[in-house]
Amino acid sequence: MKDAAPQTIHLADYAAYSHLVDSVHLTFRLSPDATRVISRIVFRPNPDAPAQPFFLHGEGLRLISASIDGAPVTPTLTETGLTCDVPDGPFVWETEVEIAPAGNTALEGLYMSNGMYCTQCEAEGFRKITYYPDRPDVMSIFTVRIEGAEPVLLSNGNPVAQGAGFAEWHDPWPKPAYLFALVAGELLAHPGEFTTQSGRKVTLNIWVRPGDEDKCAFGMEALKASMRWDEQVYGREYDLDIFNIVAVDDFNMGAMENKGLNIFNSSCVLASPETSTDANFERIEAIIAHEYFHNWTGNRITCRDWFQLCLKEGLTVYRDSQFTSDVRSAPVKRIEDVIQLRARQFREDNGPLAHPVRPESFVEINNFYTATVYEKGAELIGMLKTLVGDADYARALDLYFERHDGQACTIEDWLKVFEDATGRDLGQFKRWYAQAGTPRLSVTDEFADGRYTLHFSQQTPPTPGQDQKDPRVIPIAVGLLNPNGDEVLPTTVLEMTQASQSFSFDGLATRPIPSILRNFSAPVILERATSNAERAFLLAHDTDPFNRWEAGRALARDGLIRMILEGAAPDTAFLEALQAVARDDSLDPAFRALAMGLPSQDDLAQTLFDMGHTPDPQAIWQALETLKQAMAQHMQDLLPRLYAQYQIEEAYRPDATQTGARALANTALALLSRLDGGAQAQRQYDSAGNMTQQLAAYGCLLTVGKGTAATTAFYEQWKHDRLVIDKWFSLQIACADPAEAVDVTRALTKHPDFTMKNPNRFRATLGALTASPAGFHQATGAGYALLADWLIRLDPLNPQTTARMCSAFETWRRYDAGRQGLIKAQLDRILSTPNLSRDTAEMLGRIRG
Numbered sequence: 005m006k007d008a009a010p011q012t013i014h015l016a017d018y019a020a021y022s023h024l025v026d027s028v029h030l031t032f033r034l035s036p037d038a039t040r041v042i043s044r045i046v047f048r049p050n051p052d053a054p055a056q057p058f059f060l061h062g063e064g065l066r067l068i069s070a071s072i073d074g075a076p077v078t079p080t081l082t083e084t085g086l087t088c089d090v091p092d093g094p095f096v097w098e099t100e101v102e103i104a105p106a107g108n109t110a111l112e113g114l115y116m117s118n119g120m121y122c123t124q125c126e127a128e129g130f131r132k133i134t135y136y137p138d139r140p141d142v143m144s145i146f147t148v149r150i151e152g153a154e155p156v157l158l159s160n161g162n163p164v165a166q167g168a169g170f171a172e173w174h175d176p177w178p179k180p181a182y183l184f185a186l187v188a189g190e191l192l193a194h195p196g197e198f199t200t201q202s203g204r205k206v207t208l209n210i211w212v213r214p215g216d217e218d219k220c221a222f223g224m225e226a227l228k229a230s231m232r233w234d235e236q237v238y239g240r241e242y243d244l245d246i247f248n249i250v251a252v253d254d255f256n257m258g259a260m261e262n263k264g265l266n267i268f269n270s271s272c273v274l275a276s277p278e279t280s281t282d283a284n285f286e287r288i289e290a291i292i293a294h295e296y297f298h299n300w301t302g303n304r305i306t307c308r309d310w311f312q313l314c315l316k317e318g319l320t321v322y323r324d325s326q327f328t329s330d331v332r333s334a335p336v337k338r339i340e341d342v343i344q345l346r347a348r349q350f351r352e353d354n355g356p357l358a359h360p361v362r363p364e365s366f367v368e369i370n371n372f373y374t375a376t377v378y379e380k381g382a383e384l385i386g387m388l389k390t391l392v393g394d395a396d397y398a399r400a401l402d403l404y405f406e407r408h409d410g411q412a413c414t415i416e417d418w419l420k421v422f423e424d425a426t427g428r429d430l431g432q433f434k435r436w437y438a439q440a441g442t443p444r445l446s447v448t449d450e451f452a453d454g455r456y457t458l459h460f461s462q463q464t465p466p467t468p469g470q471d472q473k474d475p476r477v478i479p480i481a482v483g484l485l486n487p488n489g490d491e492v493l494p495t496t497v498l499e500m501t502q503a504s505q506s507f508s509f510d511g512l513a514t515r516p517i518p519s520i521l522r523n524f525s526a527p528v529i530l531e532r533a534t535s536n537a538e539r540a541f542l543l544a545h546d547t548d549p550f551n552r553w554e555a556g557r558a559l560a561r562d563g564l565i566r567m568i569l570e571g572a573a574p575d576t577a578f579l580e581a582l583q584a585v586a587r588d589d590s591l592d593p594a595f596r597a598l599a600m601g602l603p604s605q606d607d608l609a610q611t612l613f614d615m616g617h618t619p620d621p622q623a624i625w626q627a628l629e630t631l632k633q634a635m636a637q638h639m640q641d642l643l644p645r646l647y648a649q650y651q652i653e654e655a656y657r658p659d660a661t662q663t664g665a666r667a668l669a670n671t672a673l674a675l676l677s678r679l680d681g682g683a684q685a686q687r688q689y690d691s692a693g694n695m696t697q698q699l700a701a702y703g704c705l706l707t708v709g710k711g712t713a714a715t716t717a718f719y720e721q722w723k724h725d726r727l728v729i730d731k732w733f734s735l736q737i738a739c740a741d742p743a744e745a746v747d748v749t750r751a752l753t754k755h756p757d758f759t760m761k762n763p764n765r766f767r768a769t770l771g772a773l774t775a776s777p778a779g780f781h782q783a784t785g786a787g788y789a790l791l792a793d794w795l796i797r798l799d800p801l802n803p804q805t806t807a808r809m810c811s812a813f814e815t816w817r818r819y820d821a822g823r824q825g826l827i828k829a830q831l832d833r834i835l836s837t838p839n840l841s842r843d844t845a846e847m848l849g850r851i852r853g
C-alpha cells in the first residue's frame with residue numbers, strides 16, 4: 005500500500021552513510037518471473053559518519069533469507085528497505101531475494117526487453133535488485149556471477165570466468181551501485197579493438213539483437229574516436245581490458261554510463277545510411293562520446309549525492325560538445341546547442357519547473373534529469389573556461405582528476421579545484437549553481453569623442469521558491485565592427501559582476517557596431533533596442549559566426565512578432581538579407597541551412613509572453629507559414645540552383661561536409677515544395693538512397709498535403725524496423741495541419757504498431773503532438789485531453805516516462821484563460837487518479853503551482 009505522503013529530500017540534510025562497503029559479491033540466477041539475487045557484502049563502520057541505525061534500501065524485493073557472519077537474522081522490513089541490528093565492527097552481510105524482471109514495465113532495476121535481460125540503476129534502481137545502501141557516496145568493488153541459459157552474460161569490469169550457463173565478472177574500480185549493470189540475452193557482437201596511449205589493448209564490443217549487426221560500424225568508430233580524444237584533450241585513458249556497449253529497445257532515457265558496460269537506447273547507437281538521418285548520426289556520435297567520457301567524469305569521480313548531479317552531467321555534456329566541435333564544425337555545433345538550450349532549458353527556467361542547476365530539494369530524483377542540470381550545467385562549465393582561460397582550465401581539470409580520483413564529490417570540491425589552480429575567488433560564480441532563472445541582460449550604448457561605452461544591467465525574474473536574485477558573474481564576449489565591416493575590437497571578454505556595469509573603449513574614429521555575447525558566452529537573454537539595419541549588417545559582416553546567425557534569428561523573430569501583433573507583411577529587408585546569406589557560396593552550407601531556419605513556435609510564444617502579450621498558437625503558426633511562403637517566393641530563382649548545387653554524387657558519408665550539403669539542399673527543397681506542390685520532393689522521395697533524403701522528402705510531401713501515397717509506401721518499406729517506424733509515427737504528426745494534428749495522433753495510437761510499453765514509440769506519437777504547439781494547443785482542448793488520457797494509462801506502467809512527458813504542460817500560464825482552464829482541468833484529472841506515481845504527482849504538483 006502506498007499511503008505516507010511522499011517525502012521531500014533536502015541537500016542540507018546530507019549525512020554520510022553509517023558503513024563503508026569493502027566488497028560486494030552478487031550471484032544472479034536468471035528467470036523471467038523469479039530471478040534469485042544472492043548478495044555477500046562486506047561492511048565496516050564508517051568512522052566519519054554520525055550515529056544512525058543500520059539501513060539498507062530495497063523495493064519490491066521478496067526476501068528469502070538474510071544472515072550476518074553466517075548466522076541467520078530477521079531484519080525489520082520497511083516500505084523503502086530494511087533495518088537490522090548489526091555488530092559494532094566489520095561484518096559480512098548475506099541475503100537472497102527474488103525479483104520478477106518480466107513484469108517490470110517501469111524499466112528501472114532488472115527488466116526484460118524483447119526477451120533479453122537488462123538493468124537500469126541510475127538513479128535509485130539498484131534497490132529494486134537487492135538490499136543495499138543505494139546512494140552514490142557508497143562505493144565498492146563488485147564481483148558478479150550470472151547464471152542463465154542465455155549465450156551472452158555481461159556485467160561490469162573484466163571477465164574472470166565463463167562456462168556453460170554462467171559467467172563471472174570483476175570490476176576492480178570502486179563504484180556506487182547506480183553504475184552496476186547486467187545484460188543477458190541472445191546477442192551478437194560487433195567487435196573492435198583500441199590501443200590506449202600507454203599501449204594497453206582494449207577489447208571493444210557493440211552488442212545487438214540479431215538483425216541489427218549491420219548498424220554498429222558507425223558507433224564503433226565513434227567510440228574509438230572518443231577514446232582517442234579523451235586521451236589527447238584531457239589526458240584520460242581507459243582503465244579496463246574490455247568496453248561493452250549494448251543496444252536495448254525499451255529504455256527510458258538515451259543511454260547509461262555503467263562502468264565498462266554502457267547500455268544504450270537502440271535509437272542512440274544503431275545507425276545505417278538507409279535507416280538513420282544525418283541528425284541521427286550526429287546525435288549517436290555525441291551520445292557515445294558522452295557515455296564514454298563519463299568513465300572519468302562520473303565513474304572514476306562520482307557524485308556525493310544526487311543534488312550534485314550536474315557535477316557529472318554538466319561537465320560531461322560540456323566535454324561531449326567540445327568533442328563534437330572538434331570532429332565537426334564548432335560554430336554549427338554552438339548554434340545547434342543554443343537552439344536546444346533555448347527550446348528546452350530557457351523554457352524550463354521561465355516556468356513552474358524552474359530549479360537551480362544544483363537543486364536544494366526533490367521528491368523524486370528522476371524528475372531532475374533536466375535540461376537545467378544537463379545543458380545549463382554545461383553552460384556553467386563553458387563560462388568557467390571563458391573566465392579562467394584555456395590554460396588554467398586545463399590545469400584545474402588535471403588537479404580535479406589528481407585530487408578526486410576514486411571519490412564521490414560535490415560542487416564545492418569542483419569549484420575549489422578552480423580556485424586552487426587559478427587563485428580566483430569563485431564565491432560569486434557559485435550563484436549560478438544556486439539560483440534558478442535566466443538572467444535578462446539589457447544593454448544600451450553611447451559614443452562621444454572617440455569613446456564607445458556599453459552599459460549593461462542584469463536582472464533575473466523570480467522563480468518558484470526564490471524571489472530574490474543576486475547579481476551573477478557574467479562573461480560577456482564582445483567585438484566591435486566599423487561601418488565598413490572591419491573588426492576594430494577583436495573578441496574581448498568583459499567580466500560583469502555588478503547589477504549594472506559599464507565598459508568603455510577608446511580611440512575609435514567612428515561609432516562602432518557592437519557584436520555582443522559572441523559565441524553565446526553566457527546563458528542569458530540579451531535585451532537590446534536595435535535597428536533592423538544593424539541586424540542585417542551583422543548578419544552580413546560579423547566575424548563571429550554565432551552572432552552572425554543570431555542577428556538573422558533576431559531579424560526573423562522581430563518580423564514575425566510584427567506580423568503576429570500588427571498584421572504586418574513579411575519584412576523585405578529580412579528576405580533580402582537572408583537571400584544574400586543563402587546564395588553566398590563562401591559560407592558553410594550547414595551554416596546557411598541554420599540561418600534559413602526560423603524561430604520555433606514555442607520560442608515565439610515565449611517572446612510574446614515576455615512582451616506582455618497572450619500568445620495565440622494558431623496565429624503564430626500562421627505567421628510562420630506566411631513567412632515561409634514569402635521566403636519561397638522571394639528566393640524562387642535561387643532555390644532550384646541551390647538544390648541542384650548541393651546534390652551529392654559520392655557515396656554517403658555522415659560527416660560534417662556531406663551533412664551540411666544535404667541540410668542546405670533539403671532546406672531549399674522544403675521551400676521549393678511550397679512553389680511546385682511537392683513535385684521535386686516526390687522525385688527525391690522516389691530516388692532517395694538514404695534516410696536523410698527519404699525522410700526530408702516525405703516531410704515536404706506531408707507538409708504540402710501530398711503525403712498519402714508516401715505514407716503507405718514508407719510503412720510497407722520499413723515495417724520491420726522499429727526505429728524507422730518511430731520516424732513514420734512522429735513525422736505524420738509533426739507535419740499535420742494543426743487542425744488535424746490531434747486526430748492524426750489519436751488515429752496513430754490505434755495503429756497496431758502503437759504500444760505505450762515502448763518509450764520510443766510513445767514519445768514518437770504523443771511527444772510529437774506536444775512538440776507541435778498549434779496542434780497540441782487546439783482551442784477545443786482536445787490535445788490536452790488526449791495527452792492526459794495517455795498519461796493516466798502509462799503512469800502505472802512507467803512513471804518515469806509519464807512524468808517527463810508532463811512537461812508538455814509547463815508553459816500553460818502563458819496562454820489565454822480558456823486554454824488555462826482546459827489545461828487545469830486535465831492537470832486536476834490526472835492528479836486525482838488513484839495511486840498516481842510519486843514521479844508524476846511531483847511534476848504535476850509543481851506545474852499546477
Ligand code: PHE
Nearest residue numbers: 126127257259260261295373
Ligand atoms: N546518466 C545518463 C547519462 O546522462 C542518463 C540516465 C539517467 C540514464 C537516468 C538512465 C537513467 O548519460
Ligand code: ZN
Nearest residue numbers: 294298317320
Ligand atoms: Zn550523462
